[in-house]
Amino acid sequence: MNKQERIAAIKRIVEPYVQEKAALENLNEDTDFLKDLNINSAHLVDIILDVEDEFDIEIEDEAMEKMLTVGAALAIIEEKVK
Amino acid sequence: MKERVVITGVGVAAPNGVGKEAFTAAIRAGQSGIRYFEALQELNFSCCVAGKPEVSEALKLEYFPPLMLRNFISSGILYGCMAGLDAWADAGLSRNEEAPDWDSGTIFGIGSSGVEKMREAAYRLDSGKVKRLGSTTVPQIMASGVSAYLGGLLGLGNQVTTNSSACTTGTESILLAYERVANGSAKRMLAGSTSDSGPYIWGGFDAMKVMNFRSNENPESASRPMSATAAGFVPGSGAGALVLETLRSAQDRGATIYAEVLGGAVNSGGQRQGGTMTAPNSEAVQRCIKDALRNADVQASEVDLINGHLTATAKDPDEIQNWAAALGRNGADFPYIHSLKAMIGHCISGAGSIESVAAVLGLHHNFVFPTINCEDPHPEILKVISSEKIIRQTREDIPVNIIAKAGFGFGDVNACVLLKKYQNE
Numbered sequence: 001m002n003k004q005e006r007i008a009a010i011k012r013i014v015e016p017y018v019q020e021k022a023a024l025e026n027l028n029e030d031t032d033f034l035k036d037l038n039i040n041s042a043h044l045v046d047i048i049l050d051v052e053d054e055f056d057i058e059i060e061d062e063a064m065e066k067m068l069t070v071g072a073a074l075a076i077i078e079e080k081v082k
Numbered sequence: 083m084k085e086r087v088v089i090t091g092v093g094v095a096a097p098n099g100v101g102k103e104a105f106t107a108a109i110r111a112g113q114s115g116i117r118y119f120e121a122l123q124e125l126n127f128s129c130c131v132a133g134k135p136e137v138s139e140a141l142k143l144e145y146f147p148p149l150m151l152r153n154f155i156s157s158g159i160l161y162g163c164m165a166g167l168d169a170w171a172d173a174g175l176s177r178n179e180e181a182p183d184w185d186s187g188t189i190f191g192i193g194s195s196g197v198e199k200m201r202e203a204a205y206r207l208d209s210g211k212v213k214r215l216g217s218t219t220v221p222q223i224m225a226s227g228v229s230a231y232l233g234g235l236l237g238l239g240n241q242v243t244t245n246s247s248a249c250t251t252g253t254e255s256i257l258l259a260y261e262r263v264a265n266g267s268a269k270r271m272l273a274g275s276t277s278d279s280g281p282y283i284w285g286g287f288d289a290m291k292v293m294n295f296r297s298n299e300n301p302e303s304a305s306r307p308m309s310a311t312a313a314g315f316v317p318g319s320g321a322g323a324l325v326l327e328t329l330r331s332a333q334d335r336g337a338t339i340y341a342e343v344l345g346g347a348v349n350s351g352g353q354r355q356g357g358t359m360t361a362p363n364s365e366a367v368q369r370c371i372k373d374a375l376r377n378a379d380v381q382a383s384e385v386d387l388i389n390g391h392l393t394a395t396a397k398d399p400d401e402i403q404n405w406a407a408a409l410g411r412n413g414a415d416f417p418y419i420h421s422l423k424a425m426i427g428h429c430i431s432g433a434g435s436i437e438s439v440a441a442v443l444g445l446h447h448n449f450v451f452p453t454i455n456c457e458d459p460h461p462e463i464l465k466v467i468s469s470e471k472i473i474r475q476t477r478e479d480i481p482v483n484i485i486a487k488a489g490f491g492f493g494d495v496n497a498c499v500l501l502k503k504y505q506n507e
Contacts, residue, residue, distance in 0.1 A: 016149050042217045046152070049216050 003074065010073055013050045017043045029071035044068075055081055084264045088504060090337040091173025091325035093165035093274075094439045097133030097318050097426045100141070100164070102172060106443050108425070109451040110476055114302035115426045116316055125281050127288050128295035131304045133318030133427035134279040135161055150231075153218040156196035158283075161321035161432065162228035162276030163235060165439075166190065169272060169323035170236055174337055178237030187240030187268050189258045190229040190323070191251035191275035193431030196222035197282040228276055240268040248491030249391070250348070251275045252322060252434020256499050259326045260343045270327035277432035279319030290360075292395060293317060305428075306455040307392040307421035308402070308463055308472055315393040318427030322435030324442065339504045340446045344380060344484075346499035347373035357494040361397070364404050367496050371408035371488065374498035380484060382409040385417045385500075387450060387473075387480075389441045389487040392421035393428050399462035401490070406466050416467040418480060420453045434489040434497070441485045445503045450477040 001009070011027050018024050020038040023031070033039045033047070048064055051057075051073065057080035059067070067073050092102055098115025099105030108115070115133045122130040137160065142151055145164050154160070166188065170177070175186070199222040206214045221227050226244040233242035241262065247254050252275035259273035277283065287293050294314035297304035305316040332339055349370045351363025375382060388405055392398050405419070406412040422437045429436050444450055452475050459469050488498040 016152060043149075045213075046216045046218065049214060 006074055006077060007070060009054055010051070010070055013054060014039065014047055017047060027070060029069070029074065031070045033068055051077065057081060085266060086329035087260050087263045087326050087343045088329050088332050089324050089340040089343060089442055090327045090332050091169040091171070091175070092340060092439045092442055093168025093172060093323040094321070094436055095135040095137065095161040095164045096320045096322070096429070096436050097135055100135050100137060101168060102443070105439070106447065109422065109440050109443070110449055112452045112454045112476060113425065114454060116301045116304055118298060118301045122281060127281065127285070128291070129288055129293035129314070129316065130298045131301040131316055132279070132284060133316065133320070133429065135320045137164070153216060154222065155198050155202065156222040156227065156278070157198070157280065157319065158192050158195055158276045158278035158321070159222060159228045159231055161319070162190055162192065162274060162323070163231050165276070165321040165323035166232045166272055166274055167235060169274070169325050173325040173327070174335065175325070177235065182237045182239030184239035185269035186236070186271070187238050187262070188229050188232050188242050188272040189245055189255045189262070190232055190272065191245040191247070191255040191431055192225060192228050193246060193248060193251065193277055194283060195225050195227045195278070197278050198280060199223050201282055232272065236272070240271070246431070247495045247497070248493055249428070249430055249433055250489040250491035250495045250497045251431040252436070252438060253487060253489035253497035253499055254348055255435065256324065256326070256343065256438055257346045257348055257497060260345060263326050263328055269331045270325055272323055273326050273435070274321060274323030275432050275435040276321030277319045277430040283319070283430070284317040287317060294394065303455050305394050305424050307390070307394040307424050307453055308398050308459055309394070309456045310458040310460045312394040312396070312398060312460065314395055315423065316427035318429035319432060320426070320429050320436055321432045322437070322439040324435070324439060341442045342502045342504050344378035344500040344502050345374070346497065347377055348495070348497040349373065350496065351494040353494045359494070360492055361494070362400070362490050362496065363494055364400060366494065367404040367490060368408040370496040371405065371486070371498050374486070374500055378500035380500050382411060384484050385409060385486045386482045387485045388417050388419040389437055389485055390419055390421045391488050391490045393423055399460055402463045402466050412466050414468045414471070416471045418450065418471055418473050419467070420451060420473040422451065424454045424456065438487050438499070441487050441501055445482060445485060445501060448478060450480055450482060452476050
């Protein structure tokens with residue numbers, strides 16, 4: 001899976017949690033899950049579970065804390081799928 | 083100065099009808115909601131008949147945002163929110179999208195919340211996967227889950243809480259809400275209660291052998307309150323909800339008024355004098371009824387109809403005895419009496435609310451629903467009251483002004499509320 005495909009997968013995963021649907025259209029590496037997409041912070045843990053399932057990886061607590069933007073998520077996924 | 087309190091909206095998710103219209107038609111027609119469940123048979127239940135509201139996936143989406151339904155398997159919260167949202171809309175109230183309504187709250191009861199969600203979580207925990215619980219476990223298994231979801235869906239800014247007193251829960255929630263509105267702490271309160279459906283909530287009762295295990299071939303005649311052949315209760319599930327509001331607020335809004343809540347009482351038998359975890363202290367039951375009459379300023383002779391607890395166990399004759407003793411009325415002088423459990427089973431913590439919704443609909447639409455399956459009234463009951471006092475066919479010819487509704491629960495707890503037909507003033 002290339003980077004664009006991974007971004008598309010992340011977009012699909014977060015879509016149900018997004019309250020700011022317009023911001024989803026412009027989703028890019030700088031997009032912040034909480035600030036830009038207005039996702040309820042309690043749902044970040046659910047998004048991480050969905051990311052784990054999608055990429056068949058396991059994300060530890062330290063990495064979870066960092067996963068606040070699309071770019072950070074991509075970096076973690078890249079690291080794990082190696 | 084106490085405010086007068088009226089009911090301006092009702093909602094219901096019952097085994098024989100989801101939504102006010104379907105439920106009204108079902109109870110008027112004496113239609114049973116009890117069905118046979120193969121899944122219970124497969125789990126070796128003795129009683130394999132039960133009552134469960136029918137809610138399709140499409141119907142869920144009419145009530146809830148898709149996000150709320152992700153990993154959502156708490157049927158009690160589902161039924162409670164459906165009934166609560168319906169009651170709110172029925173009262174002509176808005177969902178307060180911009181800011182909370184500080185004058186409106188909810189007291190919405192439950193016995194156990196999200197037992198199936200709890201089971202899912204326990205399996206994950208035990209396999210070392212605590213993280214897999216996600217964010218959806220806590221709101222569905224916390225006791226106050228149902229009131230918390232409703233508070234958010236409706237934007238309630240007054241008290242938002244959950245009461246729990248076993249099978250008394252629904253009647254108690256009405257009284258707690260009544261007090262809050264009557265004393266001016268809130269303009270309106272959504273009162274209601276709910277119960278999960280399914281084997282994980284019913285299993286414990288099956289194990290206690292208090293359910294009817296002799297009617298698996300005849301689900302619709304399995305629940306037989308007041309009958310000589312009553313053989314235990316039939317488990318049910320679902321929710322009922324009522325909007326309680328000051329008369330002044332209801333009149334200001336031009337709201338439809340279904341009935342007036344006159345007041346009532348709650349108490350406990352202390353598990354003394356014959357009372358236990360599972361059996362009532364008769365003196366406490368009688369005191370509760372008498373206190374309710376006094377608090378509501380109603381004479382025993384004014385009670386036209388009793389909407390009983392009457393679960394279809396061996397305790398039904400005791401309940402009749404207690405009503406007769408508390409009211410000082412028997413034989414042909416006894417009020418009319420009926421039990422909704424014949425149609426929907428015992429909806430446990432949801433029972434009092436669903437049954438109160440039925441009482442209010444009957445008052446408003448001038449009919450008395452029948453106690454089906456009572457072809458053979460219990461001889462011990464007929465020693466106390468005349469058989470024609472048991473409503474066994476739908477009646478539209480009986481003038482009903484005041485209904486006494488009671489609920490009695492495990493823990494030896496009791497509640498009784500008095501409801502009055504509202505005449506436009």
